[in-house]
Amino acid sequence: MFRYGDCGPLLPPQTKRRRGETDVKVRRSRVCPYATRVYRFISEDIATQIKVCSEVLQVPSAKSFNLSSLTANVSFDVSCPSVVLTMWKDTTLAEIATLLLDSFRDGADHVFVESQGAAQSGAASVTRSLATRCASYVIKLYSGCVSAEGNATLCCLATIELRQVLIEESFVFPVRRFSNVDADTNVSLLPYKLGDPLFFTCVRVQ
Numbered sequence: 001m002f003r004y005g006d007c008g009p010l011l012p013p014q015t016k017r018r019r020g021e022t023d024v025k026v027r028r029s030r031v032c033p034y035a036t037r038v039y040r041f042i043s044e045d046i047a048t049q050i051k052v053c054s055e056v057l058q059v060p061s062a063k064s065f066n067l068s069s070l071t072a073n074v075s076f077d078v079s080c081p082s083v084v085l086t087m088w089k090d091t092t093l094a095e096i097a098t099l100l101l102d103s104f105r106d107g108a109d110h111v112f113v114e115s116q117g118a119a120q121s122g123a124a125s126v127t128r129s130l131a132t133r134c135a136s137y138v139i140k141l142y143s144g145c146v147s148a149e150g151n152a153t154l155c156c157l158a159t160i161e162l163r164q165v166l167i168e169e170s171f172v173f174p175v176r177r178f179s180n181v182d183a184d185t186n187v188s189l190l191p192y193k194l195g196d197p198l199f200f201t202c203v204r205v206q
Contacts, residue, residue: 024090027090031088033087033088034086034087035084036085036087036194036195036196036198037056037081038083038085038197038198038200039052039081039082039197039198039199040100040104040201041142041199041200041201044201046154049154050153050154052199053142053144053153053199054151054152056144056197057146057152059150060150060151061151062147062153081197082103082104083103085099085100085198087187087194090186091187092187093141093158093181093182093184093185093187093190094174094184097139097160097162097174097183098162098174101137101162104202105137105202107202108203108204109204111203111204112203112204112205133206134165134167135163136163136204136206137163137172137202137203137204137205138162138178138202138203138205139161139162139200139201139203140156140158140160140200141156141158141159141198141199141200142156143155143157143191143192143198143199144196144197144199154199155191157191158179158185160174160175160178160179160183161174161175162175163175
């Protein structure tokens with residue numbers, strides 16, 4: 001019997017679902033995974049993002065971005081990715097987004113609280129407001145590639161939303177279809193080569 005906090009007993013997962021989860025684990029245990037470097041974009045500025053992608057891929061960025069003053073002071077250590085993920089061909093976007101949020105949720109919460117505090121008066125009122133609503137996070141996943149001209153370019157693979165459904169619990173669940181790509185889509189079905197670097201932004205929106 002399964003229990004959830006102080007609530008009554010919950011129904012156990014369906015046999016088919018449990019069998020599916022076991023099948024995935026067995027299948028993955030027979031295949032060598034890919035170690036994928038993942039870099040977080042701190043800035044939403046596209047010029048800065050292209051600059052970071054250029055340094056990671058070690059190819060020049062487009063001239064229009066090279067001339068941008070916004071990238072003049074960008075310093076990025078490509079040898080230190082934000083996180084390294086273990087991925088298989090059947091790894092889903094929801095799995096990737098959940099792992100990334102686990103690593104960077106505190107930072108996203110901190111930025112959100114600061115932005116709310118700037119818009120409202122009094123830190124206490126902001127804290128009370130946040131405590132009475134469920135959080136929602138949006139993760140945008142990008143792949144870096146080299147254009148025909150030899151310049152670094154970014155491709156947005158997907159946008160995944162993760163929502164907290166209970167105020168008392170920190171658990172989040174992916175919205176199945178927040179963008180044009182389903183959250184359950186396998187990464188091997190995307191325009192991305194497994195093992196290549198990934199980039200992402202993580203923002204709390206609620």
